[in-house]
Amino acid sequence: MRGVFRTVGWVSIGLAATALVMLVAAAFGSLPSWLLGFSPAAARLGANEQILAEGAIRTALLQAVGGILLVFGAVTAWRQMLIARGQQRIGRRAAVTEAFAKAVEQLANDDAVALRLGGVYAMDRIADDDPTERPRIAEILSAFVRDGACADGELPRDVRAGLQVLTRRDWTVGVDLAGARLTGARLPTARLANAFLAGTDLSDTTLRGAVLRGADLSDADLRRADLSAADLREATLAGARLSAAVADASTRWPDGFVPAEHGVRSG
Known part of the structure; x- marks a missing residue:
């Protein structure tokens, strides 16, 4: 046609x-x-x-x-x-399609940390260059962090990099880190609005100034976490453990939530 x-x-x-x-x-x-012949005046014209x-x-x-x-x-x-x-x-x-496929292949490499790091940073560049790919990138990097953050001990370097990419920008979908073990992670000013963090181990994490508005933190472990200046409005905190967590006057809580009743300390 x-x-x-x-x-x-x-x-x-x-x-x-x-x-x-x-x-x-x-x-x-x-x-x-x-x-010119159609003009009535043509007959009266001289040669010139x-x-x-x-x-x-x-x-x-x-x-x-x-x-x-x-x-x-x-x-x-x-x-x-x-x-x-x-x-x-x-x-x-x-x-973009070629770069995306290569980044996924790098993330799946079990042998070389450098390749997995390259995959994380490639995903970061694609998210900057093509916003339409951000939902898929958020889903893939969330799965990458969940899978890599399930063991005891310090978070692996590539998992920390993936976590930084996930928490440094706003996504059109909620980041899904439910059940991940993120003990001791440094996530100041993390952007985790509407994130799925149910059952996530966030003990001893630095969440100073983090945006957790609307996040699902049910059954999450927030013991000893630094929540100074964090925004937890509209967050779900049912079953969350907050003993010895640190907050200050600028920390914003869900309506009706009394932090002192959950063992939160004033910083």
Whole structure:
């Protein structure tokens, strides 16, 4: 079908070009004299006046042809620009798809930490370059962190990198770190609004200035966490353990929540 439309388009262009050529040829031929014959005053014109009148008609015809060519050139340039933009979008999309596939492959590498780190940073770049990929990136990096943060001891370097990427920007979907073991993680000013953190071990974490508004923290372990200046409005804290957690006057809690009743200390 596209081939048919393309053929029709070229035929139309050819016919229009032929018509313009014929019009130009006629303008230098008898067309001005023929058009002048329709004027009632033509019979009263002298020879010199008739030559001048025909010249004026010829000039008007050529100006009309020039105007048509100008419009045609503008339309052609506009179409070429649209085609170029479409090709750029296709090329950019192909590049993003290739980079995404390579990053996923790097994240799945079990042997080299450097490759997994490269995958994390590649995902970060893709999220910056193509916001439409952010939901998928958030899902993949969340799974990467959950899988890598399930053992005792310090978080691996690649998992820490993935956690930093997840918490440094706002996502269109809630980050899902439910059940992850993030003990001692340093996450100041983390952006975890609407995150799924049910059952997550956040004991001894630094969450100073973190945005946890609307997050699901049910059954989460927040013991000894630094929640100074954190925003927990509308967060779910049912079953959360907060003994010895530190907060200050700028910490914002869900309506009706009394931090002192849950063992929270004032910093």
